[in-house]
Every structure is written in C-alpha cells, then in structure tokens.
Amino acid sequence: MPKITVYLILVFLAVWYLFFSLPFLSRPIAGDDGLNLSAIRGIVQTGIPTSWREDMRPYFLYHPPLYLYLNALIVLVLGDTVRTARILGIGCFLIQIILVFLLTKGLAYRDLQIRQNSNPQSFKVATT
Numbered sequence: 001m002p003k004i005t006v007y008l009i010l011v012f013l014a015v016w017y018l019f020f021s022l023p024f025l026s027r028p029i030a031g032d033d034g035l036n037l038s039a040i041r042g043i044v045q046t047g048i049p050t051s052w053r054e055d056m057r058p059y060f061l062y063h064p065p066l067y068l069y070l071n072a073l074i075v076l077v078l079g080d081t082v083r084t085a086r087i088l089g090i091g092c093f094l095i096q097i098i099l100v101f102l103l104t105k106g107l108a109y110r111d112l113q114i115r116q117n118s119n120p121q122s123f124k125v126a127t128t
Contacts, residue, residue: 010101014094021090025083036063036071037085043072044080067092 029037035051042050049068071088078084 010097014097017093017097018090025086025090026081029082033082033085036068037082039068040072040075040085041080043069044075 038051039049042048049065067088071085074088075084078087
C-alpha cells in the first residue's frame with residue numbers, strides 16, 4: 001500500500017473522530033467529569049487540585065496530575081467552559097492513534113527485515 005494512502009486513512013480517521021465527537025463536547029457534566037472539572041478549577045484558583053465534595057477529596061484524581069495541570073493551562077488560555085475542559089482528552093486520543101500507528105509500522109518493518117535477513121535453512125524442522 002502506498003505511503004500516501006496510509007497517511008490519508010490516518011487523517012480520515014482523525015477527522016471522522018473529531019466530526020462525531022465535537023457535538024458532544026458541550027453536553028452536561030456528570031460523574032468523574034464534574035470531579036475533574038472541580039480539580040481543574042481548583043488548580044486555576046489555588047494551584048492545587050481541590051474538590052467541591054469533601055468525601056471525594058482523596059479519590060477524584062482519575063487522571064495523573066500532569067493531565068490535570070495541562071488541562072488547567074488550557075482552561076486558563078481558552079476560558080472556563082466544559083468544552084475547553086474536554087479538549088485535552090480529544091488531543092490525547094488523537095496522539096494515541098498516531099503513536100499506535102507508528103509503533104505498529106515500526107514493529108512490522110522490523111519483523112519484515114528479520115524475515116528477509118534470516119536463513120531459510122534454520123527454520124527447517126529436523127525429521128528422522
């Protein structure tokens with residue numbers, strides 16, 4: 001398959017995902033979305049993640065702290081809305097697609113090189 005076709009498929013998948021996920025960015029928050037948004041707002045206001053629920057304070061970090069701090073930076077730059085709090089998740093998903101593609105491509109190329117350089121005689125099963 002030509003390189004351009006593979007990259008076009010990858011771009012198509014990313015655009016397809018964005019097209020279908022953008023309408024859901026502004027839906028109401030529920031569950032862990034609310035706790036994460038509370039932690040992000042706490043970082044913006046005080047510099048540390050906080051929660052509006054006293055009983056959930058030690059448990060609301062569903063994401064690593066760097067994710068929450070990067071999300072707080074996005075909220076600071078783009079404004080405090082539910083939509084901006086969800087942008088980083090979409091960006092991370094798109095980066096994961098690219099990384100999985102590159103990893104798979106690298107492993108497949110390495111496997112192909114090993115097969116081409118190997119001696120076919122070494123794969124014969126000894127029969128008696």
